[in-house]
Amino acid sequence: MPARKIIIDTDPGQDDAVAILLALASPEEIDVLGITAVAGNVPLSLTQKNARIVCELAGKPDTKVFAGCDAPIARKLVTAEHVHGKTGLDGPTLPDPEMELTDGHAVDFIIDTLRAEPEGTVTLCPLGPLTNIATALTKAPDIASRIQEIVLMGGAYFEVGNITPTAEFNIYVDPEAAKIVFACGAPITVMPLDVTHKALVTKPRNDAFRALGTPVGVAVAEMTDFFERFDKEKYGSQGAPLHDPCVTAYLIKPELFTGRHINVEIETCSDLTLGMTVADWWRVSGREPNATFMGDIDADGFFDLLTERLARL
Numbered sequence: 001m002p003a004r005k006i007i008i009d010t011d012p013g014q015d016d017a018v019a020i021l022l023a024l025a026s027p028e029e030i031d032v033l034g035i036t037a038v039a040g041n042v043p044l045s046l047t048q049k050n051a052r053i054v055c056e057l058a059g060k061p062d063t064k065v066f067a068g069c070d071a072p073i074a075r076k077l078v079t080a081e082h083v084h085g086k087t088g089l090d091g092p093t094l095p096d097p098e099m100e101l102t103d104g105h106a107v108d109f110i111i112d113t114l115r116a117e118p119e120g121t122v123t124l125c126p127l128g129p130l131t132n133i134a135t136a137l138t139k140a141p142d143i144a145s146r147i148q149e150i151v152l153m154g155g156a157y158f159e160v161g162n163i164t165p166t167a168e169f170n171i172y173v174d175p176e177a178a179k180i181v182f183a184c185g186a187p188i189t190v191m192p193l194d195v196t197h198k199a200l201v202t203k204p205r206n207d208a209f210r211a212l213g214t215p216v217g218v219a220v221a222e223m224t225d226f227f228e229r230f231d232k233e234k235y236g237s238q239g240a241p242l243h244d245p246c247v248t249a250y251l252i253k254p255e256l257f258t259g260r261h262i263n264v265e266i267e268t269c270s271d272l273t274l275g276m277t278v279a280d281w282w283r284v285s286g287r288e289p290n291a292t293f294m295g296d297i298d299a300d301g302f303f304d305l306l307t308e309r310l311a312r313l
């Protein structure tokens with residue numbers, strides 16, 4: 001089976017960093033054509049820098065990294081320094097990147113790549129607000145039918161919101177973008193909080209990262225040590241939810257996840273529920289299914305895979 005060609009669209013973010021590391025550690029299954037940075041957890045100036053820091057941490061300085069949109073389509077940017085820290089990668093002390101940004105805008109890279117590669121052979125993996133993806137779809141509607149699959153982290157149903165009572169951060173930051181993406185017609189697989197809140201970095205799991213004894217293992221343990229305090233305080237959980245690595249783990253071992261093919265719509269009008277993913281889990285709306293919405297994960301299998309792959313870097 002040839003490696004799957006993907007573009008990772010990301011707003012690093014400690015959990016984005018682990019998702020990128022997992023992808024770069026798995027060349028048999030994943031061919032990272034490029035990484036596109038978007039404003040989200042922290043402003044674009046930091047997410048594009050953090051993406052390069054992570055590529056160098058993985059020992060892959062030749063990875064193409066592009067800067068994308070610095071603000072949502074129609075709203076002011078909301079960031080999450082309260083979760084990820086001022087730099088977006090608080091925790092480990094990592095050197096500034098030496099690798100340069102690749103010339104060109106992220107949106108044009110997404111469009112050009114989908115047009116250049118054979119139809120249905122490129123998967124988009126958004127790990128942050130969907131601004132870059134939606135902007136590409138608006139600028140070049142022809143690419144929608146060329147996308148193999150969109151596998152994204154975002155949304156919630158049973159878990160409801162983490163940034164408001166009803167909305168998950170990635171969708172909340174740019175709900176107009178999310179509406180465009182969920183209506184584009186490409187196959188969509190969603191890793192919502194319903195799954196990621198079951199992928200908790202408990203102490204034994206974080207100890208296993210640290211016990212790798214490598215710069216990557218120690219850095220991931222230190223990222224998690226920082227990143228977990230928000231969720232432990234808020235939810236009283238046993239550790240940080242590793243949201244974004246669920247996307248790349250799905251590409252390697254989809255059997256770790258179970259979900260339903262249902263209709264998912266995005267709230268873009270109500271101030272009260274802005275950014276809510278209205279997931280028709282019980283299929284009561286009669287609306288056409290447009291996404292595979294994951295509901296469960298084999299968490300032990302996920303962490304075994306993650307630890308084994310991080311050990312390779």
Ligand code: RIB
Pocket residue numbers: 011013014015016040041127128129153162168169170243244
């Ligand atoms: O709500 C969690 C999501 O928001 C994750 O992708 C995290 O990195 C932030 O972007």
Ligand code: CA
Pocket residue numbers: 010011012013015016040041127128244
């Ligand atoms: Ca993210």
